[in-house]
Amino acid sequence: DTAVSQTPKYLVTQMGNDKSIKCEQNLGHDTMYWYKQDSKKFLKIMFSYNNKELIINETVPNRFSPKSPDKAHLNLHINSLELGDSAVYFCASSLRQTNEKLFFGSGTQLSVL
Amino acid sequence: AQKVTQAQTEISVVEKEDVTLDCVYETRDTTYYLFWYKQPPSGELVFLIRRNSFDEQNEISGRYSWNFQKSTSSFNFTITASQVVDSAVYFCALSEAGGGSEKLVFGKGTKLTVNP
Secondary structure: OOOEEEEOOEEEEOOOOOEEEEEEEOOOOOEEEEEEEOOOOOEEEEEEEEOOEEEEEOOOOOOEEEEEEEOOEEEEEEOOOOHHHOEEEEEEEEOOOOOOOOEEOOOEEEEEO | OOEEEOOOOEEEEEOOOOEEEOOEEEOOOOOEEEEEEEEOOOOOOEEEEEEEOOOOOOEEEOOEEEEEEHHHOEEEEEEOOOOHHHOEEEEEEEEEOOOOOOOEEEOOOEEEEEEO
């Protein structure tokens, strides 16, 4: 069983479209995250949720809206996609929000044309 | 503000060579955590180690070892007798403690290529 699974693995879309990436973890963790990895491999946190509550919102454009229906799921919805949104998006989870190691999903490669 | 610097962008070695990946960090906190992650060509991120700021003991795990020195704010990673499968991007990361909104800040990564 995959611990942190995210879908889809690849997402190719046109500018201006709206898309969602789903993430689920079966580890029983309390905290989930979205990280963005740009073309230069730089990893930066976007959001974190603890037990469905938004904890970190790291100056991300409001076109990005995370949604956590329960603590095992954290989805990322992106409105009005722009070329600069092209990146790999990683979902991750940790046992608690305090400095535990992160378990990452396999990433979603988003390409905006 | 917390910051992690991995000055080596790319390193290329021949199999069986030892290689050290440097990591220098900045933080104002006295309690913090340091991590290393590996990202092989397949793209997933694999946890390697977590260290808290009060534990300066060096750690060895098989061919991997880590040297944590608070005096120089460094947390270097050495691979002994490198193998082709060690080829990956390696990330050092830092998390400051407290407040409940801890976040992991990554360095820019070092791409290691191990040639046969």
